[in-house]
Amino acid sequence: MVLPVHFLTDRKTIHCDDAVAAIITVEDGRYLMQLRDDMPGIFYPGHWGCFGGAVSGGEDPKSALARELAEELEMPPVTANEFVKLNFDLTNLGLRIFYRTYYEIEVTEKDVSRYVLHEGADMRLLEPAKLFDSPLTPYDSFALWMHFARERLAQK
Numbered sequence: 192m193v194l195p196v197h198f199l200t201d202r203k204t205i206h207c208d209d210a211v212a213a214i215i216t217v218e219d220g221r222y223l224m225q226l227r228d229d230m231p232g233i234f235y236p237g238h239w240g241c242f243g244g245a246v247s248g249g250e251d252p253k254s255a256l257a258r259e260l261a262e263e264l265e266m267p268p269v270t271a272n273e274f275v276k277l278n279f280d281l282t283n284l285g286l287r288i289f290y291r292t293y294y295e296i297e298v299t300e301k302d303v304s305r306y307v308l309h310e311g312a313d314m315r316l317l318e319p320a321k322l323f324d325s326p327l328t329p330y331d332s333f334a335l336w337m338h339f340a341r342e343r344l345a346q347k
Contacts, residue, residue, distance in 0.1 A: 195229040195237020195326075203232040207281060210291045211256040212243030212331065214274055214338050217300045222322055222335060225263070226313035239317070240328040241293070241335070252292050264306040264314070271296050275334055293334045 215223040229237035242263050246255040253271060260266040271294035279289045308314045319339050337344065
């Protein structure tokens with residue numbers, strides 16, 4: 192695998208925020224993914240990831256998700272169900288605990304054909320075997336794997 196240009200060479204400050212992300216699926220089980228721009232100042236440039244973004248101060252997470260999806264894809268409001276929330280404890284780095292909440296969204300392939308990409312280098316429907324064979328942001332990879340394997344998750 193060839194690393195994206197800015198993955199290890201970027202020296203620009205990266206801002207940490209609470210965030211939301213959409214696990215978007217179509218009828219046949221494929222996931223709609225975004226190829227992140229290969230540019231400085233973002234987490235995991237040049238990697239595939241879920242659509243979404245930062246939650247603005249005072250903004251409700253579901254509202255942030257709707258705003259991000261409208262900005263990035265011109266996606267109209269849809270039903271989004273909370274799937275999992277990951278917390279990132281960055282206190283040892285002088286920061287705070289941040290969250291990334293994932294929401295499940297089911298759409299049709301016809302819906303996807305109407306979306307207009309405004310952020311990212313590409314968007315693509317990927318089946319799980321291809322998805323996990325691509326350079327994925329690790330936090331999205333974990334959430335997507337849990338989504339794919341959710342029936343296998345059990346409490347001890």
